[in-house]
Amino acid sequence: MDTITIVPLVTEExxxxxxxxxxxxxxHLNLEEYLELVYESGAKERYQMLGLRDKDVLKAVIGFKPMITLYYGRSLWVCDLVTDKxxxxKGYGEKLxxxxEHWGKQHNYESIALSSGLQRTNAHHFYEGKMDYIKVSVVFKKEF
Known part of the structure; x- marks a missing residue:
């Protein structure tokens, strides 16, 4: 019997x-800021969070949202993906x-994309080597 389940994370608990x-x-986020951003992005941008449980223990979390842009067309944007250190x-990130990706295909999205910090070289190897993602751009940011 498989002990791994993937479930939506929606309640405050x-x-x-x-x-x-x-x-x-x-x-950089405290609990209050995190909850505020999850609720606001869910309401305004259809952000969703899923959790991967192994033997009922939360091991990994992904946050994503559908989006439409001229560059990507109808796509999914992965905002957050983290496995407990x-x-x-152990394959949890790959499963999530x-x-x-499967959800996106079922809902007629054309692609999936994400941004990963420059320092996260292990994550880059995972996306490119294991998940077959390709680098298509560099993301720039400016603080206000």
């Missing part, structure tokens, strides 16, 4: 449970990302 994992990626290299 589920989102709070996911915060320690998400905080490993988004270290104690559980990396593949699940979202």
């Amino acid at each position: 589920e989102l709070i449970e996911a915060f320690p994992l998400m905080n490993q990626l988004r270290t 104690q559980a990396r290299s 990302l593949s699940h979202v």
Whole structure:
């Protein structure tokens, strides 16, 4: 019997449970800011979070949203993907990302894209080597 399940994270209790994992990626956020952004982006941008549980323990989280742009067309944007640092290299990220890719195909999206910090070289190897993603651009940011 498979002990791995992928479930939507929608209740406040589920989102709070996911915060320690998400905080490993988004270290600049406190719980209050995190919840505010999840709720606002869900309401305004259809952001969704999924959690991967192994034996009922949350091991990885992905946040994504559908979007339409002239460059990507109808696509999915992966905003966040993190596996608990104690559980990396066990295929959890691959399972979550593949699940979202499958969801996108079922809902008639044409592609999936994401941005990954320059320092996250292990993540880049994962996206390119394991998941068959290609580098198509460089992202620039300016703080206000």
